[in-house]
Amino acid sequence: MTESDIKKIQKKIVSLEQSLDKKDKEIEKLKKMLDEYQGFLDQMKKQPLIIGSVERVLKDGRIIASHAPGNRVLLQPNTFLKPEAGDSVVLHGQSLQILDILSKKIRDHVVGMELIESPSVSFEDIGGLDPQIEAIREIIELPLLHRELFDQIGIDPPTGALLSGPPGTGKTLLAKAIATSSKARFIHLVGSDLVQKFIGEGSRMVREVFSLAKENLPAIIFIDEIDAIAVKRTSEVYKGDREVQRTFMQLLSELDGFANKEGIMFIAATNREDVLDPAILRPGRFDRIIKFDLPNEEARLMILKIHTRKMNLNNVDLEEIAKKTEGFSGAHIKALVTEAGIKCLRERGNKVIQAHFNKALAEIVDKEHGIKDYIYS
Numbered sequence: 001m002t003e004s005d006i007k008k009i010q011k012k013i014v015s016l017e018q019s020l021d022k023k024d025k026e027i028e029k030l031k032k033m034l035d036e037y038q039g040f041l042d043q044m045k046k047q048p049l050i051i052g053s054v055e056r057v058l059k060d061g062r063i064i065a066s067h068a069p070g071n072r073v074l075l076q077p078n079t080f081l082k083p084e085a086g087d088s089v090v091l092h093g094q095s096l097q098i099l100d101i102l103s104k105k106i107r108d109h110v111v112g113m114e115l116i117e118s119p120s121v122s123f124e125d126i127g128g129l130d131p132q133i134e135a136i137r138e139i140i141e142l143p144l145l146h147r148e149l150f151d152q153i154g155i156d157p158p159t160g161a162l163l164s165g166p167p168g169t170g171k172t173l174l175a176k177a178i179a180t181s182s183k184a185r186f187i188h189l190v191g192s193d194l195v196q197k198f199i200g201e202g203s204r205m206v207r208e209v210f211s212l213a214k215e216n217l218p219a220i221i222f223i224d225e226i227d228a229i230a231v232k233r234t235s236e237v238y239k240g241d242r243e244v245q246r247t248f249m250q251l252l253s254e255l256d257g258f259a260n261k262e263g264i265m266f267i268a269a270t271n272r273e274d275v276l277d278p279a280i281l282r283p284g285r286f287d288r289i290i291k292f293d294l295p296n297e298e299a300r301l302m303i304l305k306i307h308t309r310k311m312n313l314n315n316v317d318l319e320e321i322a323k324k325t326e327g328f329s330g331a332h333i334k335a336l337v338t339e340a341g342i343k344c345l346r347e348r349g350n351k352v353i354q355a356h357f358n359k360a361l362a363e364i365v366d367k368e369h370g371i372k373d374y375i376y377s
């Protein structure tokens, strides 16, 4: 090693030491800045914060969150927190950035609610609704079990059905039966529950329920009493509740998001088709309507036969009863049969006879307010 080499190395060492010094200073400066920002952030978190909820996380990581009713914001991807749809979050007052995840409560709530049922109703338990059974099989069961048929012909399968008709005529019953026969998960929502039980959270419930369905395909989402959330604004029952509106909007957007997705079908039921917002009947939503009516004599006889199947009858003329029960719904008939059974029980009898039915019938029909008010389905 020559002397000049040594000098070169010494020079290099000096310059390295200098740059090290510089770096140390830079680090010092950055640490100070970090402290400042940390303080700033802490300060920010001390200010009143907004509670919101995550509606959706987009593929690119951006987040759609909502805070005040109807106010949604699009946020840039959050690199520190990984909130999921349905989470309750804390938003900064001005920037609306997500500062913290509060809870995943709704999600757990929905999962714990056992909305998923496995009904054991079969078509044999339904009397006098053959045309309705045929229609619902075509609309709901066929796309679930044989989607390929639609693809072959090149048409979109139906997405959902609205069951419409008076109370107690077997709408819920039919929805359950179709879930059994198409081997689908049955997710059962009740419109009035969304409005009354989950005040302020109806729209989140709807969102969660649909995402629950997505994880449980094939599935049928059944919304009973849909008129509680989908009432047209001009109708006399419209209450103009913002939360109801939000729930309804959420429902429409979920329906549209799922339109024609394989393995999921929608069924809704209502006694008040007249007040329904027509928006729910658009293609891709509940695009087929199945009408229900009070059973005629022949249908009443079939329903009577179904509900007396397991009963110990003695000389009961069901045809006669079917004649006398004009205006009864299926639910009324079931109540009548139960009532006749109770009459027999009171007499400590073990066979139900015609007289029991006649007594029960007289009691039900004689009520001042008529059968409709006497029994609720």
Ligand SMILES: Nc1ncnc2c1ncn2[C@@H]1O[C@H](COP(=O)(O)OP(=O)(O)O)[C@@H](O)[C@H]1O
Pocket: 125, 126, 127, 128, 129, 166, 167, 168, 169, 170, 171, 172, 173, 174, 269, 303, 306, 329, 330, 331, 332, 334, 377
């Ligand atoms: N067509 C029917 N066949 C047999 N039972 C019926 C029929 N319609 C109604 N019922 C009886 O009435 C009960 C209530 O009917 P439901 O399906 O809840 O009526 P809806 O949903 O139309 O108000 C059923 O659980 C069933 O016992």
Ligand SMILES: [Mg+2]
Pocket: 168, 171, 172, 173, 224, 269
């Ligand atoms: Mg019902």
